[in-house]
Amino acid sequence: MYNSLSEIQKQLFSNQLSVEDIVNTYLKKIKKDSHLNAFVEVFEKEAKTQAKKIDFKIKKNNAGKLAGLVIGIKDNICYKGHKATAGSKILKDFVSTYHSTAVKRLINEDAIIIGRLNCDEFAMGSSNETSVYGSVLNPFDETRVSGGSSGGSAVAVADNLCLAALGSDTGGSVRQPASFCGVVGLKPTYGRVSRYGLIAYASSFDQIGILAKNIRDAALILETIAGEDGFDSTVSEKPVSEYSKSLELSKNHKIAFFNNHLNNKELDVEIRDKILNVFDYLNSLGHSVKGVDFKLANLLIPTYYVLTTAEASSNLLRYDGVRFGYRNENSNDLNSLYTNTRTKGFGKEVKRRIMTGTFVLSKGFNDEYYTKAQKVRQLIQDETNKIFNEFDFIISPTTPTTAFKLGAKNQNPVEMYLEDIFTVHANLVGVPAISIPLGKHSNGMPFGVQIISDKFKEQSLLAFADFLLKNLKFF
Numbered sequence: 001m002y003n004s005l006s007e008i009q010k011q012l013f014s015n016q017l018s019v020e021d022i023v024n025t026y027l028k029k030i031k032k033d034s035h036l037n038a039f040v041e042v043f044e045k046e047a048k049t050q051a052k053k054i055d056f057k058i059k060k061n062n063a064g065k066l067a068g069l070v071i072g073i074k075d076n077i078c079y080k081g082h083k084a085t086a087g088s089k090i091l092k093d094f095v096s097t098y099h100s101t102a103v104k105r106l107i108n109e110d111a112i113i114i115g116r117l118n119c120d121e122f123a124m125g126s127s128n129e130t131s132v133y134g135s136v137l138n139p140f141d142e143t144r145v146s147g148g149s150s151g152g153s154a155v156a157v158a159d160n161l162c163l164a165a166l167g168s169d170t171g172g173s174v175r176q177p178a179s180f181c182g183v184v185g186l187k188p189t190y191g192r193v194s195r196y197g198l199i200a201y202a203s204s205f206d207q208i209g210i211l212a213k214n215i216r217d218a219a220l221i222l223e224t225i226a227g228e229d230g231f232d233s234t235v236s237e238k239p240v241s242e243y244s245k246s247l248e249l250s251k252n253h254k255i256a257f258f259n260n261h262l263n264n265k266e267l268d269v270e271i272r273d274k275i276l277n278v279f280d281y282l283n284s285l286g287h288s289v290k291g292v293d294f295k296l297a298n299l300l301i302p303t304y305y306v307l308t309t310a311e312a313s314s315n316l317l318r319y320d321g322v323r324f325g326y327r328n329e330n331s332n333d334l335n336s337l338y339t340n341t342r343t344k345g346f347g348k349e350v351k352r353r354i355m356t357g358t359f360v361l362s363k364g365f366n367d368e369y370y371t372k373a374q375k376v377r378q379l380i381q382d383e384t385n386k387i388f389n390e391f392d393f394i395i396s397p398t399t400p401t402t403a404f405k406l407g408a409k410n411q412n413p414v415e416m417y418l419e420d421i422f423t424v425h426a427n428l429v430g431v432p433a434i435s436i437p438l439g440k441h442s443n444g445m446p447f448g449v450q451i452i453s454d455k456f457k458e459q460s461l462l463a464f465a466d467f468l469l470k471n472l473k474f475f
Contacts, residue, residue, distance in 0.1 A: 001029070002022065002163055004163075004214050004216065005164075005217050005220065008022065008068040008069075009067065019051040019055045019068055020048065020055055027047070029161055030042055030115070030161045033139070033159055037134055037135065037152070038146075038152040040116050040117070040118050040133045041115055042114065047112050047114045064108065064109035065220070066110050066220070067109075069221075070111075070162045070163050071163065071164045072114055072161070072162045072164075073115075074116075074117050074119050074150055074153050075118060075152070076122070076123055076199040077100050077102065077197060078199070079116075080096055080099045082096060083095055086121065087121040087132055087133060088121045088122055088345065088346065089132045089326050090319045090326045091325040092326040092345075093326075094324050098197065099197060100194075101193075103166075103197065105224050115162075117150075117167075118151065118152030119131060119152055119153070119167075120148040121347045121349065122350050123149040123168050126149070127145040127147065127404075127409065128145060129145060129148070130148075136155050137155070138155065138445075140445055141403070143405055144405055144445065145405075145406055147180035148173060149168070149173040150169070150177050150185075153166065153167040153174070154174075154178050154183055154211050155177075157213060163217065164211060165211045166211075166221075166225075167185070168201075168208055168209060169427065170206050170427060172423025174209030174211060175435035176423055178211055179435050179450075180403040180445070181403075182440075183212065184210075184214060184215060184218050184436055184437070185209065185210070185398075186434045187426060188208075188222060189207075189455045189456050190204075190430035191236040191430070192238075192456065193208045193225050193226050194227075194232040195235075196232040201315065202308035202309075202311035202315070203234075203311055203315060210222060214469070215466035216247060219244040219462045220244040222462075241459050243458060243459055247463045248463060249467045252286045253392040253460075254287075254288045254290070255279075255287060255394070255395055256394045257279065258292060259291045259293050259294075261294075262397075264421070266400040266418065267401075268400060268441070271397050271402075271438075275395070275397055275449060278449060278468070294383065296380050296383055300425050300428065301418065301421055303373045303377055304424040306370060307373050309356040309360065311357070312353050313361060314357070314361075316354055319341075320337075320341060320342065321337050321345070327341055392453065392457075392460065393451050393453050394451075394452040398422060398435040400421060400422065402443060402447050425452070426452050431454060432456075432457065432458050434450070434461060434462070435448040435450050436449060436451070436468060437472075438472070439472065451468070
């Protein structure tokens with residue numbers, strides 16, 4: 001199978017390979033491994049048609065920079081003329097009338113979108129078990145979860161069903177499944193990539209992210225989809241670098257890690273030891289690695305869930321059975337239509353988060369929960385800014401354990417929420433973060449290491465991640 005776009009394009013531009021060949025190879029693999037449930041829809045006919053057009057453009061020397069890239073998109077990212085259901089019954093048969101900005105920019109550079117990828121319902125989950133389409137299975141052990149909410153995206157890349165995938169990351173939903181499936185998972189700075197066409201979960205946290213096999217491909221996709229967009233007022237107008245062309249490490253770095261994280265009793269011992277080996281290796285090369293006490297660490301998860309459920313409660317009000325998607329027909333009046341549609345259309349986890357969010361926003365509790373959480377979020381941002389005044393990066397485990405068994409945490413929501421303990425920090429602060437595969441556990445499952453940098457420092461973040469990934473053998 002194919003491991004990088006540069007490898008593919010080398011063969012394409014020397015006439016050793018065609019885009020049609022690439023698409024057919026992926027379609028065969030998708031069909032063979034359909035039991036993993038990564039795809040909810042495959043655009044077979046359309047992908048083949050596009051492949052022929054791009055092959056013709058290659059012969060004419062006017063193909064886009066992503067020619068040869070076969071990519072999947074998470075089911076909460078809009079693609080004109082195609083369904084986008086966010087893994088939910090309430091969006092059953094909804095067809096997008098427009099392209100998301102990210103999708104449009106991929107198509108403009110001749111990437112081929114091969115299908116929609118399974119995800120937790122409305123991106124709410126850490127295991128990809130809440131989707132109306134069923135669970136996504138981990139290709140390393142089919143009795144284990146893929147991670148969530150972008151589990152389908154991670155599995156598609158890990159199992160060679162496509163070269164790369166788009167996901168969304170609200171609290172770790174790109175990085176956590178990347179760790180569980182042994183691939184690269186990048187969450188850019190909040191506002192680096194337009195959210196136009198991304199079905200909203202928590203608007204001040206959501207960010208389209210990238211899953212890939214290597215850093216260069218992730219960097220190339222990022223430079224393609226990033227940048228200002230008139231359809232999204234939250235997007236930064238900062239210029240976009242050619243990230244893929246500047247992956248050389250230019251200096252030694254100062255790196256922090258949180259003592260709280262490495263001393264967390266939930267952290268697997270093998271993962272902790274491997275992270276410590278990384279620190280020893282970096283120190284041996286002249287980098288500086290230092291532990292710091294992040295006093296607000298215990299407030300990351302509660303702050304995140306108060307704020308995201310509040311935003312979800314507001315965002316999901318639009319799904320009522322009147323304008324689009326699923327409508328319950330056993331209704332006598334408008335109130336019963338709303339009630340029955342939402343009761344039957346939303347899954348258990350989504351309803352739990354809507355009700356939690358409605359509670360924290362309700363009269364008498366708003367100040368106690370929502371307002372207080374906003375203040376704590378600001379404190380977390382201030383403390384993080386102080387760290388980045390002294391350090392270039394923060395390194396941590398991506399996940400406390402490797403992928404767990406299917407169904408193992410479904411009965412305890414709090415236990416499931418704690419899966420995000422190391423990843424929500426980046427979303428609360430809006431900084432970029434990446435998970436790269438660090439190795440395999442003695443149980444045979446992959447796991448990753450997370451690197452976080454200051455806002456809009458994707459260039460140095462990607463260069464440092466590329467350096468680590470290429471030197472895994474040394475630690």
